[in-house]
Amino acid sequence: MAGVVKFEQHASEALRIGKGFSLAKVDPDSTPGYTGSKTDGQQLLAELDDNLAELQEKLFAESRFGGTKRILLVLQAMDTAGKGGIVNHVMAPMDPQGVQFKAFKAPTDEEKSYDFLWRIQKEVPAAGMVGIFDRSHYEDVLIHKVHSWATPAEIKRRYVAINEFESRLSDSGTKIVKVMLYISKDEQKARLLARLDNPAKHWKYSRGDIDERAFWDDYMAAYQAAIDETNTAAAPWHVIPANKKWYARIAVQQLVMGAMSELKLEWPKAEFDVDIERALVEKS
Amino acid sequence: MAGVVKFEQHASEALRIGKGFSLAKVDPDSTPGYTGSKTDGQQLLAELDDNLAELQEKLFAESRFGGTKRILLVLQAMDTAGKGGIVNHVMAPMDPQGVQFKAFKAPTDEEKSYDFLWRIQKEVPAAGMVGIFDRSHYEDVLIHKVHSWATPAEIKRRYVAINEFESRLSDSGTKIVKVMLYISKDEQKARLLARLDNPAKHWKYSRGDIDERAFWDDYMAAYQAAIDETNTAAAPWHVIPANKKWYARIAVQQLVMGAMSELKLEWPKAEFDVDIERALVEKS
Numbered sequence: 266m267a268g269v270v271k272f273e274q275h276a277s278e279a280l281r282i283g284k285g286f287s288l289a290k291v292d293p294d295s296t297p298g299y300t301g302s303k304t305d306g307q308q309l310l311a312e313l314d315d316n317l318a319e320l321q322e323k324l325f326a327e328s329r330f331g332g333t334k335r336i337l338l339v340l341q342a343m344d345t346a347g348k349g350g351i352v353n354h355v356m357a358p359m360d361p362q363g364v365q366f367k368a369f370k371a372p373t374d375e376e377k378s379y380d381f382l383w384r385i386q387k388e389v390p391a392a393g394m395v396g397i398f399d400r401s402h403y404e405d406v407l408i409h410k411v412h413s414w415a416t417p418a419e420i421k422r423r424y425v426a427i428n429e430f431e432s433r434l435s436d437s438g439t440k441i442v443k444v445m446l447y448i449s450k451d452e453q454k455a456r457l458l459a460r461l462d463n464p465a466k467h468w469k470y471s472r473g474d475i476d477e478r479a480f481w482d483d484y485m486a487a488y489q490a491a492i493d494e495t496n497t498a499a500a501p502w503h504v505i506p507a508n509k510k511w512y513a514r515i516a517v518q519q520l521v522m523g524a525m526s527e528l529k530l531e532w533p534k535a536e537f538d539v540d541i542e543r544a545l546v547e548k549s
Numbered sequence: 550m551a552g553v554v555k556f557e558q559h560a561s562e563a564l565r566i567g568k569g570f571s572l573a574k575v576d577p578d579s580t581p582g583y584t585g586s587k588t589d590g591q592q593l594l595a596e597l598d599d600n601l602a603e604l605q606e607k608l609f610a611e612s613r614f615g616g617t618k619r620i621l622l623v624l625q626a627m628d629t630a631g632k633g634g635i636v637n638h639v640m641a642p643m644d645p646q647g648v649q650f651k652a653f654k655a656p657t658d659e660e661k662s663y664d665f666l667w668r669i670q671k672e673v674p675a676a677g678m679v680g681i682f683d684r685s686h687y688e689d690v691l692i693h694k695v696h697s698w699a700t701p702a703e704i705k706r707r708y709v710a711i712n713e714f715e716s717r718l719s720d721s722g723t724k725i726v727k728v729m730l731y732i733s734k735d736e737q738k739a740r741l742l743a744r745l746d747n748p749a750k751h752w753k754y755s756r757g758d759i760d761e762r763a764f765w766d767d768y769m770a771a772y773q774a775a776i777d778e779t780n781t782a783a784a785p786w787h788v789i790p791a792n793k794k795w796y797a798r799i800a801v802q803q804l805v806m807g808a809m810s811e812l813k814l815e816w817p818k819a820e821f822d823v824d825i826e827r828a829l830v831e832k833s
Contacts, residue, residue: 319749326752349644357641360633362652362683366645399646457830465603467819468610470826478833535751542754546741549762 269312270301276519280503282496288489293449293508299515306511310518314358317522321395323530325363328393330533333438336524337389337396338517341403342446343484344474345456347510348399351446354514355521356397365390368399381405381423382430389434395521396439402427403491410487411480424494435499440524443500444517445488446507450481553593554585560803564787566780572773577733577792583799590795594802598642601806605679607814609647612677614817617722620808621673621680622801625687626730627768628758629740631794632683635730638798639805640681649674652683665689665707666714673718679805680723686711687775694771695764708778719783724808727784728801729772730791734765 272279279298299306324334338355340348356364367388376384382402390396406423409415415423431441448456457474460466477484496502503520507513556563563582583590608618622639624632640648651672660668666686674680690707693699699707715725732740741758744750761768780786787804791797 322749329752349646352645356645361636361640361648361650361681362633364645368646397645454830454833458827461823461827461830464819465606465816467823468613468817470819470821472821472826472829475826475829475833532749533752535748535754537754537756539745539751542756542759543742543745545756545759546738546745549738549759 269309270299270305271309272298272515272519273300274298275523276516277503277523280505280516280520282492282502282504286492286496286504288447288485288492288504291447291504291506293447293452293506295506296509296512297506297516299512303509303511306515310354310511310515313518313522317355317518317525318358318360320522320525320530321359321363323532324395324525324528325360325393326533327530328391330536333392334528334530335390335392335394335396335439336521336528337398337434337439337441338521339398339401339403339441339443340446340517341401341407341444341488342507343448343453343481344477345453345460346446346448346507347513348446350510351514351517352397352399355517359395363394365394365396366399367397369401369404380426382426386430390439392438402430403495406491406494407484407487410490411483424491427495428497428500431495431497431500440528441500442520442524443495443502444520445492445502445504446513447504448507450478452508453478553596554583554589555593556582556799556803557584558582559807560800561787561807564789564800564804566776566786566788570776570780570788572731572769572776572788575731575788575790577731577736577790579790580793580796581790581800583796587793587795590799594638594795594799597802597806601639601802601809602642602644604806604809604814605643605647607816608679608809608812609644609677610817611814612675614820616817617676618812618814619674619676619678619680619723620805620812621682621718621723621725622805623682623685623687623725623727624730624801625685625691625728625772626791627732627737627765628761629737629744630730630732630791631797632730634794635798635801636681636683639801643679647678649678649680650683651681653685653688664710666710670714674723676722686714687779690775690778691768691771694774695767708775711779712781712784715779715781715784724812725784726804726808727779727786728804729776729786729788730797731788732791734762736792737762 276298301309324336327334340351342348352366356366365388372384385402406420410420435441460470492502505513505516560582585593608620611618624635626632636650640650649672656668669686690704694704719725744754776786789797789800
């Protein structure tokens, strides 16, 4: 790690939402807490993979001996913001056995027949696991608000329900990391055009992407409201400028590692006498 | 890929079980089909990650447009053979959204109250997915045979049920790759001792590992029988010498890539006019 440029400030401090936060004032091209270049960032990302893998293994190992700690990373963003790439990079060094990844799509008819948290609660991470939500219960206060699929009173009820739900998760040992990846409307346009220029990416494109762009400002207002209403101590929000993909990746990596470090993970102590076991293996 | 040492022979040919196969004659230190060194192998593994990622994305993309192809990798092995490391390495470059990983542990009471395939069938890969079974329905004809938890007639019934089950999966679009990682009993001893020497690995050790070692020859006989009975055209077995971890990793990577190549995957053709969409995005 000698020559690698590290974060100047803890990413969680640089990116955590404070009082009077205004999404409109975030610069999506900025790199809060980090002064290095793209190359520096890519190097940092690669160098920290082993640390992240070790922390995750410790988390998993603890749970085999009764530990109840767990992580839940919630990722929200507009289309093309790079959620997929981030999930790939954060998960790559981890043991798949210790990761519960869930991408929430449009709800099925059965899911819609329950309260909005019904399908979410079933996917929360088990002890020792790193849970990753690619989209989440926040869609129910974002797209639902933008398109008035729910009344203002119902949206309000959902903010309260979300805070209670997340508070309960936190109380039972879950470290929650909520992330909004923030790209500009122009950056999204550039990324949509890049998809259209590459036949290998056509399958990711749909006309609906343009339709939703028309509601950009409404989405930003819905994010601002959701962040204001659900930025709790138990489950704080982080807004990550994401026009620079490399920055968004190291920022999420830092946040996940930071959350794990706060859990003060330790390798479980052997409950056996190592010398006795060694002798038994030797003669087996 | 200029300087990288590739496989001399398709891994699927080098490792596929033929008539009169004898597990006892496999050399667990050998590297069938590959003449390169460990360094060569590690380089090959890294170089092919992008190819593997592209194939997997194509598989997933096809399914978004009605494709029903899918992959199921079944991994079986004695403890410490390196299943975990292989899963990590094969999955790392893949999009988690396109992977269904399932580690089968000892069945719960509820699972035991059904036929042995009940819990397995629920975990088969959906269209476009790469399914990975870390242990599988084969435990029900391996450990059950070794410890006589089932009668010979019942074991026989299970072989038949497995063949029918796998044939049905194959008929509905699943390319099945069955792998046994083959280590020697001495190699396992060395790996168990290494675990005991490293406090960060103590959590992976249990006395039960030694108890099962006493049945090593019975396990090999059970593997031989299972392979003989279930090595079908629809779901062929591959035995991978695994004393050299680096070799086992490239071998599995080759098998998975080979299976994907056989699926003749193509990027879905755009169902829209690219120029029209580009103009719409430009003015959005």
